[in-house]
Amino acid sequence: MNSISNRKPVLAANWKMYKTVSETRDFLNAFLPLVNDLSGRDIIIAPPFTALSAVGELIEDNRLVSLAAQNMYFEQEGGFTGEISSIMLKEFGVKWVILGHSERRHIFGEDDRLIALKVKSALENDMIPILCIGEKLEERESGLTHEILERQLSAGFSEVGSEEAYQVLVAYEPVWAIGTGKTATPDQAQDAHFHIRSWLTSRFNSGIAGQIRILYGGSVKPDNINELMSLSDVDGALVGGASLKPDSFAEIASCRVE
């Protein structure tokens, strides 16, 4: 737990489009015993939709590990071929939902408005949104990082009221660090996280901003997690590649938390 706040650390695995149901079972059978003795943190697994049921069964009643979806649509049901809704996800025990991941934004063309409607829908349907934001390399190199983060935050929180804002998690994932092996330096990560928290303070207030958990994502590995978690505004990590192997994600999930 962050010493100056009561923000519970979060270590989240984003499996993207990896793992069949049988690979998922193998992962959990190896992973769960490795994290059994941990406490004081939320460990989250976001498998592909087809493996939600298998994860849900294997972590049933687990006090530490819980289930996330990688995306959802904002409507409950209807003629939306290929989409999935919160009521469908909740049947599997899904508690969290990753929204606005850079791959959704840049490969599938999701825009700020669509993401805002998804955040709203998640909150209305008792799911915790993990709102992903982050700048591209050319935006960072042009000195636009803060501006991009502000634009994504103000859109992502546009439908969120003060009474519910504390529930939202923000994941700062610089696009140039995702899947590239390039992690933001501690200074770059802390600067962005501090900027995000300052924006949240001006949009809501310092009490609410102090409760919102801000995760870092982008080439998080067992050998950089402790340094990232030691930064005062980093409350957790969203992990892609290094979450696919039980040993490696268990090492990350076992990081030092103060």
Ligand code: PGA
């Ligand atoms: P990575 O992915 O850890 O493989 O960089 C992170 C993410 O996309 O959430």
